[in-house]
Amino acid sequence: MENKLLNITQDITKKLESFDFKNHTISTAGRIISCNDGVLTIEGLADVKNGELLYISGDHYALALNLEENAVGAILLTNNPSLSAGDIVYATGRIVGVPVGNMLLGRVINPLGEAIDGGAEIKSSRYRNIEAAAPPIFDRAKVATPLYTGIKAIDCMVPIGKGQRELIIGDRQTGKTALAIDTIINQRDKNVICVYVAIGQKASGIAKIVSALKEHDAMSYTVVVSSMANNPAPLQYIAPYTGTAIAEEFMYQGKDVLIVYDDLSKHAVAYRTISLLLRRPSGREAFPGDIFYIHSKLLERSAKLSESLGGGSLTALPIIETLAGDISAYIPTNVISITDGQIYLESELFHSGIRPAVNVGLSVSRVGGSAQCAAMRKVSGKIRLDLAHYREMLLFSQFGADLDKSTKAILNKGERLTESLKQEQYCPVSMADTVIEMEVMVNDLLSDMPTKEIKSFMDAFISHIHRRHNEIIKNINRTQTLSSEDEETIKGSLNRYKERYYHERIGTKA
Amino acid sequence: MIKLTITTSMEISDEEKAKIEKVFAKKYNEEIYPVYLIDDAIIGGIIVFDGEKVYDGSIRNQLTRLNNSLSE
Numbered sequence: 001m002e003n004k005l006l007n008i009t010q011d012i013t014k015k016l017e018s019f020d021f022k023n024h025t026i027s028t029a030g031r032i033i034s035c036n037d038g039v040l041t042i043e044g045l046a047d048v049k050n051g052e053l054l055y056i057s058g059d060h061y062a063l064a065l066n067l068e069e070n071a072v073g074a075i076l077l078t079n080n081p082s083l084s085a086g087d088i089v090y091a092t093g094r095i096v097g098v099p100v101g102n103m104l105l106g107r108v109i110n111p112l113g114e115a116i117d118g119g120a121e122i123k124s125s126r127y128r129n130i131e132a133a134a135p136p137i138f139d140r141a142k143v144a145t146p147l148y149t150g151i152k153a154i155d156c157m158v159p160i161g162k163g164q165r166e167l168i169i170g171d172r173q174t175g176k177t178a179l180a181i182d183t184i185i186n187q188r189d190k191n192v193i194c195v196y197v198a199i200g201q202k203a204s205g206i207a208k209i210v211s212a213l214k215e216h217d218a219m220s221y222t223v224v225v226s227s228m229a230n231n232p233a234p235l236q237y238i239a240p241y242t243g244t245a246i247a248e249e250f251m252y253q254g255k256d257v258l259i260v261y262d263d264l265s266k267h268a269v270a271y272r273t274i275s276l277l278l279r280r281p282s283g284r285e286a287f288p289g290d291i292f293y294i295h296s297k298l299l300e301r302s303a304k305l306s307e308s309l310g311g312g313s314l315t316a317l318p319i320i321e322t323l324a325g326d327i328s329a330y331i332p333t334n335v336i337s338i339t340d341g342q343i344y345l346e347s348e349l350f351h352s353g354i355r356p357a358v359n360v361g362l363s364v365s366r367v368g369g370s371a372q373c374a375a376m377r378k379v380s381g382k383i384r385l386d387l388a389h390y391r392e393m394l395l396f397s398q399f400g401a402d403l404d405k406s407t408k409a410i411l412n413k414g415e416r417l418t419e420s421l422k423q424e425q426y427c428p429v430s431m432a433d434t435v436i437e438m439e440v441m442v443n444d445l446l447s448d449m450p451t452k453e454i455k456s457f458m459d460a461f462i463s464h465i466h467r468r469h470n471e472i473i474k475n476i477n478r479t480q481t482l483s484s485e486d487e488e489t490i491k492g493s494l495n496r497y498k499e500r501y502y503h504e505r506i507g508t509k510a
Numbered sequence: 511m512i513k514l515t516i517t518t519s520m521e522i523s524d525e526e527k528a529k530i531e532k533v534f535a536k537k538y539n540e541e542i543y544p545v546y547l548i549d550d551a552i553i554g555g556i557i558v559f560d561g562e563k564v565y566d567g568s569i570r571n572q573l574t575r576l577n578n579s580l581s582e
Binding site for chain 1: 563
């Protein structure tokens with residue numbers, strides 16, 4: 001023990017003796033000319049780079065964004081500093097960067113990489129610039145492996161592959177965040193790291209999400225980057241880039257990463273705020289000219305890397321909030337044209353009890369079948385057709401006219417399909433279970449059961465299969481297909497189970 | 511003509527001021543317009559700001575650098 005203390009003192013003495021006190025620092029600096037609404041105009045700072053981090057004494061940071069001949073326009077990244085004209089601003093020499101690495105898992109950080117969950121300080125040996133080039137074409141591989149969301153409607157009809165960008169779009173309160181959180185929860189034990197970027201959300205909302213993730217054991221593989229509504233607009237602007245830099249670090253290590261941007265509408269508004277304050281020319285809806293570019297450069301960084309680079313992937317789930325269902329507004333159309341498909345959530349469906357409120361007709365995944373296993377692909381085509389017919393016939397049924405047998409059958413089947421696609425929040429369904437359930441529904445094996453009872457029956461039947469016919473589950477997981485024998489077994493088991501089910505019900509009724 | 515902001519922790523004599531101005535006049539080859547500030551938060555030493563660069567020779571800065579190098 002004494003030896004240790006002696007060593008430490010010797011260490012310190014050595015360092016003190018070898019320290020060069022005369023090596024005074026010479027830093028590039030400028031002086032604030034004006035400061036209003038979080039925008040600083042600075043004279044000096046001749047060599048500052050675009051996007052460089054500037055330091056003001058008192059632990060305040062600013063981002064240099066407007067480089068003009070005689071002045072630099074910078075936006076403050078901290079709230080309410082007491083600055084005056086004439087204060088000195090130092091150039092740090094580095095572009096904004098964040099600490100990256102495994103120590104971030106399970107933490108909640110702000111867009112500058114500082115911990116805001118009350119835990120230990122974030123210390124890392126590796127830093128990454130938040131702005132980085134997207135992987136070039138020859139570094140990418142085809143998107144071929146599925147990323148399961150655990151939501152039946154999506155995994156079946158709008159499948160997402162690893163490396164894809166799939167937009168979640170809908171009005172407020174339609175379940176967009178719930179969908180993203182369910183996807184994150186479903187990645188447990190699947191070796192996928194998740195990053196959740198909250199842009200401009202209420203602090204209470206973020207707290208709720210973090211506690212939901214903790215409750216479902218999802219925080220151990222998730223990083224939450226949070227810029228709340230009271231954070232200055234520049235901080236909200238850089239939040240998604242911070243999240244992407246953190247995710248890229250894992251992607252280039254060969255891991256699979258999922259990133260959720262919640263939501264990009266608020267991101268666009270934050271960027272508009274910054275641009276207007278920097279007096280950049282405004283265009284449609286007062287958005288600046290490069291509003292498309294800030295989203296395209298963000299989403300292009302999601303990719304599936306080739307084997308030579310480790311085969312990692314970054315899947316993006318951006319969220320956009322529409323007003324009154326208008327997906328042809330400016331920002332929604334921008335992001336729709338960037339992403340590889342969208343999941344359209346409708347408030348009508350939500351309020352009529354269909355949750356998740358996925359509009360199967362308007363939702364699309366441009367990667368589709370190539371990121372789906374054979375078992376799922378088999379049932380998904382049939383289901384989509386059946387639901388499309390159902391939607392057509394639904395209009396006729398509202399007339400109350402007499403319908404012929406085949407129309408009634410279509411309506412019957414569609415009603416039952418829609419009922420079985422409903423799902424509770426925080427209850428992800430595995431791929432095998434989805435395949436079995438869809439196999440039953442698409443072959444209309446429950447046409448004689450009242451619609452209301454289908455959910456509880458199917459839940460019970462699936463657990464029955466797990467108990468009695470576990471080899472089917474194993475086969476599906478192993479071969480990624482549903483063999484015809486397993487199909488027969490399921491059909492036989494279903495008939496027997498149905499009899500028992502009715503028998504017991506009649507028994508309890510009597 | 512270059513405006514120099516010179517910050518010291520306490521009042522300095524006219525001779526010392528003249529010395530400083532002479533050194534910087536030679537460096538820039540231009541006339542100096544000096545502004546002297548007193549700030550005891552720098553503990554000691556001198557900080558010179560010429561509008562583009564900050565020459566930080568304060569004791570506070572030396573202590574900060576020492577702190578950083580010891581905590582590595």
